[in-house]
Amino acid sequence: MAQLLDKAKNFVAEKLADVKKPEATLEDVDLKNVSRECVEYTAKVNVDNPYSHSLPICEISYTFKSAGRVIVSGTLPDPGSLKASDKTMLEVPMKVPYSILVSLARDIGADWDIDYEVELGLTIDLPIIGDFTIPISRKGEIKLPTLSDLF
Template sequence: MSSPRKSEKIGRSFQDNNKEDREDEEKGGFVGKVKDFIEDVGDKIEEKVGFGKPTADVTAVHFPYINLKKAGIVADVLVKNPNPIPIPLIDINYLIESDGRKLISGLIPDAGTIHAHSSETVKIPVNLVYDDIKDTYRDIKPGSIIPYRIKVDLIVDVPVFGRLTLPIEKKGEIPIPHKPDIDVEKIHFQKFSSEETIAVLKLRLENKNDFDLAVNGLDYDVWLSDVNVGGADLEKCAKIGKNGVSYMDLPITFRPKDFGSALWDMLRGRGTGYTMKGHVNVDTPFGAMKLPISKEGGTTRLKKNKEDGGSDDNDENEVS
């Protein structure tokens, strides 16, 4: 049988525990009420003042320039700020990958501010160096088109919400251009004299790319037997399909006496070397490009036309 003193201790113990529980409940209830009050005030401020989460989207991807060494890529990101105050763009993280393989990545800190109740386009410029990716991924060849995915994380700081990350992405294709191959297949003389000779080069232009080229101009210089016979900067139009071939007539004017004995070797059919260098301006599905053209080590055999004293056997001049 329990003693009265022991029962009294147990009773006091239960009373103390109940008191502590009530205090914890009251304390927890108070903290909870304060928390609920703060959240309620925040919701009302957000509702009254009009705070909201910003949104972002990649609206376009541009290629300002493309050449044999690198491509300039600019991603246009439209950011909408629904808030009554400006929000800072803390950082922009970007990644460009192809088939899950990283091509380039980077960070743009302190990227600016988006004004209150406005939409602004943020430009993300990137330089993609072809040698870097070709050295890393051997299967990426000149003349090919590779798929890409741009991933962007915009980090913004918004009142009420705090720091937010807005992830966005865009898919497309990037060209890895290859310079066209050229050959001077024929040289046709329109006028032949010791003081001035006018000729037309029959140029064969081969597109080594997996995309079309629309030629709208070219500049070139020509050497015959190590003598510069001049060149020109012409507006020429021709469309060359992917991996296709086109032909152009290019005029040249020179003085045969500048060649010395080399000219007589050419006229006797012994042949002489020729070199051609220049650039071709083309439009492509990815934008305008200026691609180099060059040919060294070609051999020509020249013959005059019949009206200039040549034979009937071959009115056009042979090139090999």
């Protein structure tokens, strides 16, 4: 009886491993807005849904790092759903307070850009499987405008 149960578990595990899952890529991180309270960055995530029906997104968790330190992290609950058999572009806003940007002055002063790393967890509710999290990360740099760029 135990052998039959083990064979059934292996069969189900193999079938679930072959199930198509949505794929996501972090396309870009841009400076979106500057206000008196904070600087807002936007991470653009492109998600490909292979299913013929829309999928609800449970949440998006994010961590924005620079110079090896966590600058801001958070969660976007219930950001919508993925289009059926199509690609969906999601924008994840990340608000960074000025007090933290001051601590990055050394990195900014060295090469006039902000080196960053963004880690996202896109949690989707898949039929039969349940909640499924797609981990996404990207490293890069955001060039800051110079005086010559402004004039």
